[in-house]
Amino acid sequence: MKEGQVVEVRGVEKSFGDGNQRIHVLKKVDLDARAGEILMLVGPSGCGKTTLLSAIAGTLRVEGGSINVFGQPMHSMSSSALTKFRGSHIGFIFQQFNLIPTLTCAENVSVPLLIQGVSSSKALARAKDSLATVGLGDRWKDRPGKLSGGQQQRVAIARALVHEPPLVICDEPTAALDAKNGEIVLDLFREVARSPGRAVIIVTHDNRIFSYADRIARMDDGRMIEERESDHSEKPHFDHEISH
Amino acid sequence: MFRLALKMLFGDGAKYLMLVFGIFFATFLIVQQSAVFCGLMRWTSSTLRNCSAPIYVVDAKVEQINETNALRDTDVALVRSVSSVRWAMPLYTGIQRVRMEDGTYKAVQLLGIDSATLAGGPTRMISGNVDDLRLPNTVVIDRLATERLANKGERPIGVGDVFEINDLEARVVGVCEAERSFTGGPYIWTTYERALQYTPPSRKMLSAILAAPIEGKTIDETVADIEAHTGLKAYSNQGYGTSKQDFSEATIWWYVRNTGIPISFGTTVVIGFIVGTAIACQTFYAFVLENLKHLGALKAMGMSNFRLSLMLLLQSFTVGIIGFGIGLLFTSLFAMAALKNEQPPFFMPWQIPVVAFLVIQTICALAALLGIIRLSLYEPAMVFRV
Numbered sequence A: 001m002k003e004g005q006v007v008e009v010r011g012v013e014k015s016f017g018d019g020n021q022r023i024h025v026l027k028k029v030d031l032d033a034r035a036g037e038i039l040m041l042v043g044p045s046g047c048g049k050t051t052l053l054s055a056i057a058g059t060l061r062v063e064g065g066s067i068n069v070f071g072q073p074m075h076s077m078s079s080s081a082l083t084k085f086r087g088s089h090i091g092f093i094f095q096q097f098n099l100i101p102t103l104t105c106a107e108n109v110s111v112p113l114l115i116q117g118v119s120s121s122k123a124l125a126r127a128k129d130s131l132a133t134v135g136l137g138d139r140w141k142d143r144p145g146k147l148s149g150g151q152q153q154r155v156a157i158a159r160a161l162v163h164e165p166p167l168v169i170c171d172e173p174t175a176a177l178d179a180k181n182g183e184i185v186l187d188l189f190r191e192v193a194r195s196p197g198r199a200v201i202i203v204t205h206d207n208r209i210f211s212y213a214d215r216i217a218r219m220d221d222g223r224m225i226e227e228r229e230s231d232h233s234e235k236p237h238f239d240h241e242i243s244h
Numbered sequence B: 001m002f003r004l005a006l007k008m009l010f011g012d013g014a015k016y017l018m019l020v021f022g023i024f025f026a027t028f029l030i031v032q033q034s035a036v037f038c039g040l041m042r043w044t045s046s047t048l049r050n051c052s053a054p055i056y057v058v059d060a061k062v063e064q065i066n067e068t069n070a071l072r073d074t075d076v077a078l079v080r081s082v083s084s085v086r087w088a089m090p091l092y093t094g095i096q097r098v099r100m101e102d103g104t105y106k107a108v109q110l111l112g113i114d115s116a117t118l119a120g121g122p123t124r125m126i127s128g129n130v131d132d133l134r135l136p137n138t139v140v141i142d143r144l145a146t147e148r149l150a151n152k153g154e155r156p157i158g159v160g161d162v163f164e165i166n167d168l169e170a171r172v173v174g175v176c177e178a179e180r181s182f183t184g185g186p187y188i189w190t191t192y193e194r195a196l197q198y199t200p201p202s203r204k205m206l207s208a209i210l211a212a213p214i215e216g217k218t219i220d221e222t223v224a225d226i227e228a229h230t231g232l233k234a235y236s237n238q239g240y241g242t243s244k245q246d247f248s249e250a251t252i253w254w255y256v257r258n259t260g261i262p263i264s265f266g267t268t269v270v271i272g273f274i275v276g277t278a279i280a281c282q283t284f285y286a287f288v289l290e291n292l293k294h295l296g297a298l299k300a301m302g303m304s305n306f307r308l309s310l311m312l313l314l315q316s317f318t319v320g321i322i323g324f325g326i327g328l329l330f331t332s333l334f335a336m337a338a339l340k341n342e343q344p345p346f347f348m349p350w351q352i353p354v355v356a357f358l359v360i361q362t363i364c365a366l367a368a369l370l371g372i373i374r375l376s377l378y379e380p381a382m383v384f385r386v
Helices: A049-057 A079-089 A105-115 A120-133 A149-161 A179-194 A207-212 B002-011 B013-044 B046-050 B074-080 B130-134 B143-148 B192-198 B219-230 B247-258 B261-290 B292-300 B305-341 B351-376 B380-384
Strands: A005-016 A023-034 A038-042 A064-069 A090-093 A167-171 A199-204 A215-220 A223-229 B055-058 B085-099 B105-113 B125-128 B138-142 B162-165 B168-176 B187-191 B208-213 B233-236
Touching (some): A005 A049, A023 A038, A023 A049, A023 A064, A023 A199, A023 A215, A049 A167, A090 A149, A120 A149, A167 A179, A179 A207, B002 B305, B013 B046, B013 B261, B013 B305, B046 B247, B055 B219, B074 B219, B085 B219, B125 B130, B130 B187, B168 B187, B261 B305, B261 B351, B292 B380, B305 B351
Antiparallel strands (some): A005 A023, B055 B233, B085 B105, B125 B168, B162 B168
């Protein structure tokens, strides 16, 4: 892997189903992600971008090709090694937030630390700090159900960052948010991506947020059709009028 | 992490209560029915404790205390002739009828004991004196008889009151504590000779011989000696589980083998197990399914299947322990009421709650296992799908 490169995907293939029902979702896909950038993986629904994201995150096995993340061969690691690697190197942000509704915000945010074996009290203290960085320091006691969609996504971001993973993976992070909250969330991503040695990969088909990308990789029908630098002017920033 | 697992469990109030209810219900059915069964089985041998003696000698064909196969009067002397026997006394046991003032009859368990030694007499007197049994036409009754033999709407009978057994006068000279009999009738003690007068005559009337070993001989050794020298059947009477030749044990097992009682109670216990399993497994599985997305997210974030399984086991066993505790509490309340009213029979040896606890935790383990299987089949990548 080249210097500054955090993800290297080469010739990755993945299919689902059997026989005539077999669908090739990824067809010899190549992709690179570098430290300090926001990489957006874009394309129409069903083009394979979430499958590729899952493969990079180590939550899905591929059938061919190679995936190296921080020099680790994700395609050939054992399940337990992959699980451990995910826990220490990757922060996840899901479209539907996936916060546990019966836990407080601080408890939700502390989960990645607890997974790593940090003590409950230390994890909770760091979770509160992490919530403060996303502007929700005073809501640590609340349960997610009491927060707006945007606030919940910020809690999810705090959870993804609390253990300081070098790679943050986001699946449609703004899909369930209004324009204003989408903007807040993306500003946070930009901050994260600028911190040393970190990279953010975002899967989206929300063209309102393309301007936040440093690079854009476009997929269609399981293939990577374009991978280029962004000039930060692809589309306008969130237009509050449009969102209404 | 385990604290969070418990918060996830308690946070879903409806499912948590449903799970606890299922386990409580299973515990209550299993423990309560087992204890009532044990109580009933204990009642079958209550004569052995009410009429206490170290050794019972009966006819060779007799298998349990409530079965009478009369001996010859000379058999008492035969048992006394055994060198390891310290003493041997005659005993009459039988169900007789007491005529009430309104003309109705009540069945009683009549015990006729040796008038000289009063061996086999009541041990816990409430009022009166057991020695007064040596006076003419006298009986000692148990506490149940004071209510049962009282005329309707009148005070319980006591010392000094008179009633009739088979048209012969019986004057109460004492009231004692006694265990309830299997047949439900109260116990009445009198002397052996008077018991024969109260009973319609037949050729042989000696029900059993009470005996004790000499010093230096164990009960079991004397039991073996009696059987060897007399050809009669001898049982020790020290309580269930004390000896292979124990009369209580023989009696209880006779009822287990020859009546439908175990099947009846066993069916209820099995139903308790099935209902508990069904409710616990179904509800816990639904709980896991509802949280699958969150558990999947934990898996994606790096939590191992092993740790997730431990979380599910913790949740399941926590419900098991709480439900079991509540079930046991309700069983205790039932027991208090049962013991106060002296029915239904209730006897709970320590083995019942221990076995029930293991059964309940097995149910919980099954419920957790279903969840673990479901979770292990869940690919963490699924969490990216909406």
